[in-house]
Amino acid sequence: MNGNSGENAYTIIETLHKSRQFCVYKARNYFSGRIVTIKTNEQRFRSDADQVSQLRDEAETGLRLRHPNIRETIGLFEDGGTVYMVSEYLEGDPLNDILRIPRVDISYSQAIKWTQQLLDALEHAHKHLILHLNLNPTNIIITSDYDLKVLGFGKSPHAWKNADPEQHAFHPVLFTSPEVFSEKNPDERSDIWSAAVISWLLLRGRLPWELDRRDSPSIQKEQILAQYPLSPDQPGRHIPPWLFSILNKALQPNPARRFASAAEMREAIANQEEVALEIDGAGPASSKPGATFPGDNQFSPLGVPAINSEPSLSDTQPGIGRQSRGVDPEPVKRPGDVTVEGPAHKIPIKSEAASAEIKKLQKTFRVLGIISACIFVYIILKYYVIRDGAIFSRARDGDSPAQVADAKQKVANEPLEMISVLGETAVIGNNGPDAKSDEYPLLQVKLSSFMISPREITREQWAMANPGYKVSGNDKDLPVTGITFDEVVAFCNEKSRLDNLEPCYEYLGNGVSCDFNASGYRLPTEAEWEYVAKARRTDAFTPYSGSSVANVVAWYSENSGGSLHPVGQKQPNQIGIYDLSGNAAEWVWNWYSSYASVTDLAFAGPEQGTDKVIRGGSFKDPAENIRVTSRAHGKPYAKADHIGFRVVRKK
Structure with a gap:
């Protein structure tokens, strides 16, 4: 908070954003002339202690961070009983708005650069024992110089629950790590998972899983928790195998299988290093309450509100989703496509000639593909072929009434009484x-x-x-x-x-x-x-x-x-x-x-x-x-x- 109240004289220039809880303004400091961003509670929440505390937490956490890829928090002041957070004003666009552009095409080198800048920002915050836990395209600004800046440190890890679906290209819950979503103990690996989802989206033009975008966010999240990331052969822009192995490691449902730090993941990308994948035999992480991960609670999430582990009516485990109806389409270059390419920033790509390690990895993917195909055939047989055959089978001589009943459809459809x-x-x-x-x-x-x-x-x-x-x-x-x-x-x-x-x-x-x-x-x-x-x-x-x-x-x-x-x-x-x-x-x-x-x-x-x-x-x-x-x-x-x-x- 600024000590001299006179420093906190501002002229509002325009309203940048309004949500249900907060208002964000572009303003000019009356004395210095500096253009800033001011965030405050929406009128009806200015007497709400929890909402005011949330804004204070965000401001006080931001004041502890100084990094070129983190938006600077300038101060926190109170005027007439209302709390205001002052931050640097950034010329640029939220990544969420860029992703909403029809057929946007972000270049490979630009996506790599932004991924590295995102990991740099996380490394700095984690060194100060600060977790983000709410990383998504809305909390990332791409400046007019094509640099990435992160904001939103200190927000509630469950801020996604208040998100307006209509304002997001991809709902924030899709970027929430499995352990944060399931209200288990988060650590820095939770931010690494979210960063990997963002990086995959930048690099491949789609999310890492087969999802039906027509489904609700909670159903899409359940689909995510039941899947491993797609192989590089699936639709989407191509990425080299070494990069796929890095992102796949960062996206493991079990935090113990991910990179231990943002610095480790950033170094692997800089070295174009193929990393070993350790996949749990039990499959993707369960979202059921009570499950734990090896290595939980190794990191103190200072500066982040505590996660309540007791479910309530307004904060309980989401339901099981329906079966996905399709796959996100592969982007196709057409006239009018938008290409995002910053100033010259060339990152050399190693030759993709099949080394022994690559061949071994390709063999692994072929084996996994065969296993996946077998599972798919099993599901079709079990739930469609075999089940439907039982429904329409005739009763045999000597069958008991119970056996006859079991051969029929368990619940026949009937119109509802109205x-x-x-x-x-x-x-x-x-x-x-x-x-x-x-x-x-x-x-x-x-x-x-x-x-x-x-x-x-x-x-x-x-x-x-x-x-x-x-x-x-x-x-x-x-x-x-x-x-x-x-x-x-x-x-x-x-x-x-x-x-x-x-x-x-x-x-x-x-x-x-x-x-x-x-x-x-x-x-x-x-x-x-x-x-x-x-x-x-x-x-x-x-x-x-x-x-x-x-x-x-x-x-x-x-x-x-x-x-x-x-x-x-x-x-x-x-x-x-x-x-x-x-x-x-x-x-x-x-x-x-x-x-x-x-x-x-x-x-x-x-x-x-x-x-x-x-x-x-x-x-x-x-x-x-x-x-x-x-x-x-x-x-x-x-x-x-x-x-x-x-x-x-x-x-």
């Missing part, structure tokens, strides 16, 4: 004495007529669109839980296709959009959910859906025995809908926000956010949390044993 709801102007919220702060002001929302499932989606219904999901006769009528928002979106689309309806959801970049005019299944909006829970009443509604007495209509903490119950056992509300209070809490479509901030977006809610709304409360909740106006929220990748859903359709 109840029509007449649309009108609904009043959402609660201004009564029991209302919480996020339940008011009241909102008026014009609703079209729609149809809704009278009961929560059951495990049996979930299995109709998820053939691999196992369900028994004892639990088939329980509401399905332990599912992420993204998995619910996938279910809605697949069930719509099975029922010959038009799917409502479409993945756009790293986000998902909803076509409310499509005929398929979708999640209710928050307004639709509450309108039904209040039994279409605009006033004089009961606190619980269908009754003023919780026990009559709901399974909650006082009567559930701590477990889920089959759907539809309690009394329905006045329009025939069950379990809107209690049993399983329910995902709805909207991003969570205060009602005051969405008066013009009351139907579909805000266009972006960090948490999705969860309504109705569950068997674990007290009575006050199962009220029809009570609101909860969770990350879209969170899953819990008390969160389920129901669906609606256009009428």
